[in-house]
Amino acid sequence: MADDSTSFSAGTIGSYAAIGDSFTEGVGDPGPGGAFIGWADRLAVLLDDRVPEHTFRYANLAVRGKLLDQIVADQVPRAKQLAPDLVSFCAGGNDIIRPGSDPDDVAERFERAVADLTSAVGTVMVTTGFDTRGIPVLRHLRGKVATYSAHVRAIADRYGCPVLDLWSLRSVQDRRAWDSDRLHLSPEGHTRVALRAGQVLGLEIPADPDQPWPPMAPRRRLDARRDNIDWAREHLVPWIGRRLRGESSGDHVEAKRPDLLPL
Helix, strand or coil: CCCCCCCCCCCCCCEEEEECCHHHHCCCCECHHHCECHHHHHHHHHHHCCCCCCCCEEEECCCCCCCHHHHHHHCHHHHHHHCCCEEEECCCHHHHCCCCCCHHHHHHHHHHHHHHHHCCCCEEEEECCCCHHHCCCCHHHHHHHHHHHHHHHHHHHHHCCCEECCCCCHHHHCHHHECCCCCCECHHHHHHHHHHHHHHCCCCCCCCCCCCCCCCCCCCHHHHHHHHHHHHHHHHHHHHHHHHHCCCCCCCCCCCEEEEEEC
16 A cells, blocks of 8 residues: 655644544553553644644544444544544544454445545544554454555545555554554554654654664564463453453543643
């Protein structure tokens, strides 16, 4: 998939609202007081640096575990009400990983939301899925993620949206880009995504998001097996349990930054 980093010029962005699920909330990138930071917060800092001090405003409406229809019902109207210069819209991933989901159907619903958003806000940046070939619990969904990502790019073409293409971000194929749960990015992974988002928007960024990682010592097979057992016990079993009970990690969680406020 093509790199969109030189295809869009952001101009002056004085306000930004992020909508989505755990990825945009920042799960895996812990901050002070038990809150998460994440790529969207880090992108907001890059945008803030481009405008006069104390003039930039930022909202993050994302909530972990939310499905596309929940995001459309709860977050899209709020984003339209705030009417920022930029909205990042990443949704559909939790739908895609559900058994029996249809990426074509999810994409149709995503497109309706994009059409709604683009009629009310300045710029809508959309986001593809990651290449899941290196993520054990999601590897078998690679074809569905690729199909949905192709739809997202086509929708972006139709509505003139910049694309944060995560599929082509090779640096996040390294396991150090991922949190211990193997489902969410690590702080460094979130940083790399923020840098790529800045590239897509035509910003001057302080580092290359695809900069190679430092060499890593080989792992013994026994250590890898032990890590897999620990991961299954601590993360996979609870994740499956929530699915079976119809629960979401986002139940009773509120948006961490529901208003456009200065950083």
